[in-house]
Amino acid sequence: MDIASSFLGRDIVSMKELSREEIDFILDRATEMEPIADRGSDMLRGRIMATLFFEPSTRTRLSFESAMLRLGGGVIGFAEPGVSSVAKGESLRDTIKTVENYSDIIVIRHYEDGAARVAADAAGIPVINAGSGSLEHPTQALLDLHTIRAAKGRIDGLKVALLGDLLYGRTVHSLLYALSNYDVKVFLVSPERLRFRRDLLKELEGKIEYEEIDDLYRCLEEIDVLYVTRIQKERFPDLREYEKLKDSYIITRETLRHAKRDLIIMHPLPRVTEISTDVDDTPNAWYFKQMRHGLYVRMALLSLILGGR
Ligand code: NCD
Numbered sequence: 258m259d260i261a262s263s264f265l266g267r268d269i270v271s272m273k274e275l276s277r278e279e280i281d282f283i284l285d286r287a288t289e290m291e292p293i294a295d296r297g298s299d300m301l302r303g304r305i306m307a308t309l310f311f312e313p314s315t316r317t318r319l320s321f322e323s324a325m326l327r328l329g330g331g332v333i334g335f336a337e338p339g340v341s342s343v344a345k346g347e348s349l350r351d352t353i354k355t356v357e358n359y360s361d362i363i364v365i366r367h368y369e370d371g372a373a374r375v376a377a378d379a380a381g382i383p384v385i386n387a388g389s390g391s392l393e394h395p396t397q398a399l400l401d402l403h404t405i406r407a408a409k410g411r412i413d414g415l416k417v418a419l420l421g422d423l424l425y426g427r428t429v430h431s432l433l434y435a436l437s438n439y440d441v442k443v444f445l446v447s448p449e450r451l452r453f454r455r456d457l458l459k460e461l462e463g464k465i466e467y468e469e470i471d472d473l474y475r476c477l478e479e480i481d482v483l484y485v486t487r488i489q490k491e492r493f494p495d496l497r498e499y500e501k502l503k504d505s506y507i508i509t510r511e512t513l514r515h516a517k518r519d520l521i522i523m524h525p526l527p528r529v530t531e532i533s534t535d536v537d538d539t540p541n542a543w544y545f546k547q548m549r550h551g552l553y554v555r556m557a558l559l560s561l562i563l564g565g566r
Pocket of ligand 1: 316317388394397427428486487525526527
């Protein structure tokens, strides 16, 4: 089976399920989508995507919806479970069994770690994980890689720092799994309390070179990519702890003075205080450009999974 047809009807639940060959294929397809995003296409005419968002989102949901519309398909769904029968106590499984009658693909975001897997198992149509609890956000990792490739021309050989909330942040989980397919060195920069989960890190043993530190300045001079994350307030069992940790890192123009001239700063967004707005108009700031890559990557995934030509 060729690689394109291996994506037909497939679920995208975890970054761990994608090989380097498959990731590179998706990234190449995403690049092909760049001109199509501008001019539009009817590649997926008559196909319907359902977006089921049980948690807040701006970029992920809107870029998925925009991707589907730009490919000529249609979109249904909810951005707030309070308006669906979930509010009446309907289970996730039953919601999925309902929505699969009305759509060809489901994109789901949920506050529980395993929710996307439950949805994929229940559904007779493909399911894409748009963020499940603190565990994974695979399409974000793909757009992160596409951004790195656009900025640096490659992924191999780079030094990357993942900074901030490595415990509760789902984007960094998926991104680290994705990066483990490449020849990179990763610095995991966080306060002790927000370190990457031990069990998850153990799975990556031998697959990726990494170092855990709490002081950004120990790697700042040598890194090519600084991936900043928000401290995930909503996932702290005790808000007093969040208050103590929320300003652990604040990237400013001054920080850049100690970095490589061509360092790129990325962030999945939303940002709170972790990157000062005085960084926004430096050439190092890639977090706004990064969002556009979400559109390309999601167009690529929808066209591959639904078989658009
Ligand atoms: C992230 C998420 O929802 O995990 N946002 C996104 O999808 N771009 C990051 C976050 O909420 O901090």
